[in-house]
Amino acid sequence: MDSRLAKLRELVTSYLEGIPMLISSPENRRYLSGFTGSAGYLLIGEQESLLITDFRYVEQASAQAAGFRVVRGEFPLLRTVAEVVSQRAWKRLGFEDEHVSFADYRRLQDLLPGVELVPGSQALRSLRQIKEPGELSCIRRAARMCDAALEAVLPLFTPGVEEAELAWALERRLREAGAEDIAFPPIVASGPRSSLPHGRASHRRLQRGDLVTVDFGARYQGYCSDMTRTVAVGEVSADARRVYEVVARAQQAGLQAIRAGASCREVDAAARGVIEEEGFGEYFGHGLGHGVGLSVHEGPRLSPHAEEDAVLQPGMVVTVEPGVYLPGRLGVRIEDLVLVTEDGCEIISTFRKDLLILGG
Ligand SMILES: [Mn+2]
Structure with missing residues (x-):
């Protein structure tokens, strides 16, 4: 998964000026982390990679997502995502605009009032196209x-x-x-x-x-x-x-x-x-x-x-x-x-x- 994360960081650097990225779609989540569960978010910054999931998946995520720090979140998971983002004082956050629902987008806005949410789907478009x-x-x-x-x-x-x-x-x-x-x-x-x-x-x-x-x-x-x-x-x-x-x-x-x-x-x-x-x-x-x-x-x-x-x-x-x-x-x-x-x-x-x- 390290080379995939490197590829993501390269895309984020060239398109999103290096800002941290919130990954929410099941395919990208699995591709980047190896985690196959049905619920979870990846937060990928320049220095660290976090996987936020709920009680049902904590053990599985720890086994599957090598290189990720697994954080157990509470419902709704986006609240935990927001806490992590706030702790790091990130001012901008990339997100998968073609995947996040309008309701979740508004929730993120409410939870992260000072944070600019930057559409990232375009930047990620080529991520999985070339197969290993x-x-x-x-x-x-x-x-x-x-x-x-x-x-x-x-x-x-x-x-x-x-x-x-x-x-x-x-x-x-x-x-x-x-x-x-x-x-x-x-x-x-x-x-x-x-x-x-x-x-x-x-x-x-x-x-x-x-x-x-x-x-x-x-x-x-x-x-x-x-x-x-x-x-x-x-x-x-x-x-x-x-x-x-x-x-x-x-x-x-x-x-x-x-x-x-x-x-x-x-x-x-x-x-x-x-x-x-x-x-x-x-x-x-x-x-x-x-x-x-x-x-x-x-x-x-x-x-x-x-x-x-x-x-x-x-x-x-x-x-x-x-x-x-x-x-x-x-x-x-x-x-x-x-x-x-x-x-x-x-x-x-x-x-x-x-x-x-x-x-x-
Ligand atoms: Mn077909």
Whole structure:
């Protein structure tokens, strides 16, 4: 954790002029301290690192957060945070403005009348983007669980099976393979519902001629995986095949555009261009991808709206997931998890991407 704290201090020095930082989001808290409990704050100054948590977590925090002084706080924990800040006579305090609720912000203001609260989320944006080897092995492991789970449930893709049954079968396989949790509730969207980019599994039963989009992920030691495949139940229409072919080509173009130094906007444009040329541009209404780590959606994002100067760096893990969604008719999305390398990318998801015709 020492190198991570050093990275944080560097970010704080360059953006926040060295002021102490209050960390409240569970992902950053875990990333910086190793503490996995559900409640706690980190206070990181130039000289010391404190972890403030409540009775339930004091023992666990002391074991997990090497290098942190654990302070047992009382409810509400922000009162203890304020006491610590006051004792040190800090005049400014950075905080995660994109995570702290308005109510907690007001509470902090009340408890620390003379202290200037400085928004810090922007400064922390790049903190977790480049993955360390240990993080990568967790992500790879979570991704392998997805590959294996989908392979195992393929026989269930037959007419009459409910989307919800498929979702549960996937979830169960992930847990049996050692996932501590699912990364998010699986998306299983079949037939006309496949035009819903985030269609949660429903009680709709598969029918012959359906496209079925499944988007799911595992969590292993805090780290997420994320993969989407679209498969066919029996023969599908020529339109469906055409859309599948366009999305597959767009996905390939996106993968080929990825390398260290590539602009996040340009990678998105590489895939989007293929879809636009085929006349489906207006049916691809989301970004091409996003970073994945302790959070299933984190930076960097691959999107037309990415920061203009955002570029990929070796060690980033991102998804590449173009889609085309024709309302009320059909949808296709294909998503891989990839690791950015110096001269390209390594595709972490290994499940095949040709159109699978199942249950026929
Ligand atoms: Mn995704």
